[in-house]
Amino acid sequence: MASARLAAVTPLDALAARATRRSGVEEHPTFAWVLFHLAQSFARHAGHVDVGRELFDGFTGK
Template structure:
């Protein structure tokens, strides 16, 4: 996995700032999982926890799919996993390569959907009908990644002592 860090803009338009911050968070996820073998990638922080780096990456792939495809594009192709918690629970056969390939495909679709729309475009949550603008979704995705990157730091530290950027 390549470390493709970049400078976050200090003075830019709203869309560039939102997209750059989200891309930085996506890149941080890749960095936090770099140089792990599949066993380490699947390992849980403690035996009673469902949390693993594999589960986090799978979860974030599903979140990308949900908010960009289901909410904004109104074109949800279905869930990536058979149950709501399978992204965290069923990681025994997960590999770094296949998991990141799946995540990358969802990210590419999200980027395309966002690029084709104004920040003001509004989509609907398929279950509740609640409306969300693309602007809101970008903010939410930054928040979603930031929260889970804290989990990723703790998981990585338990594996080999590495944390942070």
């Protein structure tokens, strides 16, 4: 998988090539920042799927 190879060889303090704009300031987030927010987003959406499934079939995953 290309993303796993990229994560294995990219230093966590590497800066993004493209800038983002927050509060009027241009920033280049670190690879660690990107991975952290990716994990947060994944966890949030996985939780949404669990709630939808529980509403659909009543199974709570115990």
